[in-house]
Amino acid sequence: MQGLVIKSTGSWYQVETEDGTVLDCRIKGIFRTKDIKTTNPIAVGDRVEIELEPDQDTGIINKLKERKNYIIRKSVNLSKQAQIIAANLDQALLVVTLASPRTSLGFVDRFLVTAEAYDVPAGIIFNKLDLFSDEGLEILAEYEEIYTSIGYPCYEVSALEGTNLEQITDVLKDKVTLISGHSGVGKSTLINKLIPEIELKTGEVSEWSDKGQHTTTFAEMHPLPQGGYLIDTPGIRELGVIDIEKQELGHFFPEMRQLMNQCRFNNCRHINEPGCAVVEAVNEGSINLSRYESYLSIYHGNDTRS
Numbered sequence: 001m002q003g004l005v006i007k008s009t010g011s012w013y014q015v016e017t018e019d020g021t022v023l024d025c026r027i028k029g030i031f032r033t034k035d036i037k038t039t040n041p042i043a044v045g046d047r048v049e050i051e052l053e054p055d056q057d058t059g060i061i062n063k064l065k066e067r068k069n070y071i072i073r074k075s076v077n078l079s080k081q082a083q084i085i086a087a088n089l090d091q092a093l094l095v096v097t098l099a100s101p102r103t104s105l106g107f108v109d110r111f112l113v114t115a116e117a118y119d120v121p122a123g124i125i126f127n128k129l130d131l132f133s134d135e136g137l138e139i140l141a142e143y144e145e146i147y148t149s150i151g152y153p154c155y156e157v158s159a160l161e162g163t164n165l166e167q168i169t170d171v172l173k174d175k176v177t178l179i180s181g182h183s184g185v186g187k188s189t190l191i192n193k194l195i196p197e198i199e200l201k202t203g204e205v206s207e208w209s210d211k212g213q214h215t216t217t218f219a220e221m222h223p224l225p226q227g228g229y230l231i232d233t234p235g236i237r238e239l240g241v242i243d244i245e246k247q248e249l250g251h252f253f254p255e256m257r258q259l260m261n262q263c264r265f266n267n268c269r270h271i272n273e274p275g276c277a278v279v280e281a282v283n284e285g286s287i288n289l290s291r292y293e294s295y296l297s298i299y300h301g302n303d304t305r306s
């Protein structure tokens, strides 16, 4: 039988089978992830094969299907080990606001770079539309132009007043979506509007491993009324811990990626090299300056830029 892992406690997994039943399952056999050492073999979003236990009430996961992508969190106390937070994401959406509080473009760009590095399509939800003055709406239009021209879809909503939420409903339909955003942007308000019954299901689960170490909460996939799942994460940290080689960074800016092969040197860092097509595009205005500043900031490791 095939199934989708929708909840994990680290030792038990809830697997939704094709007919919609949810079975508690455990793992049999050894599951390894290529290239990295992981603390958990299976994560939410994983597609698995299961067989029923003789009692028929529970199942055994005996095969893990290949993942199209996955996001990880580095383990704090076990070096070189990572926890897989979720697998097979269809998209990642970042909720941002231009006021109370203001999300910096540097923060947005870090999120987008990480999504690119994980190979997860990303989009941006501008929330609190009801607070925007005319001037605010102009800035919003500018920002949207920056990101839509690169290929990141943008949405404008007011979670509080329910404005344009049907657009988000459509975007989420039948997809597995990670939703992120820093504190205060209205992510909880939005999720509660999208999944009215979710408030019943929240509540922190934290596990203690047998070594007495505190392990972080496992992600949960919340089923959406229109089909699909939402994975809620507390913030960019979840999506921001990946190691990116400096030399690779430009690849995760799509507008730079498509110009890089025109740089004079094939090891161009796009900083001050002669004949750099990226810097030329920045000077011409075809690459947005704030995007390029984010590139430099990440390149130089200024992680505190806000």
Ligand SMILES: Nc1nc2c(ncn2[C@@H]2O[C@H](COP(=O)(O)OP(=O)(O)OP(=O)(O)O)[C@@H](O)[C@H]2O)c(=O)[nH]1
Pocket: 127, 128, 129, 130, 131, 157, 158, 159, 160, 161, 181, 182, 183, 184, 185, 186, 187, 188, 189, 190
């Ligand atoms: N004006 C306005 N306020 C909003 C909107 N959405 C949320 N808020 C308010 O913004 C504040 C923060 O909203 P939350 O939903 O708690 O934000 P959050 O992103 O989940 O933040 P944390 O709970 O800290 O993780 C609350 O006072 C909400 O009522 C909106 O569309 N317009």
Ligand SMILES: [Zn+2]
Pocket: 260, 263, 264, 268, 269, 270, 271, 273, 275, 276, 277, 278, 279
């Ligand atoms: Zn260059």
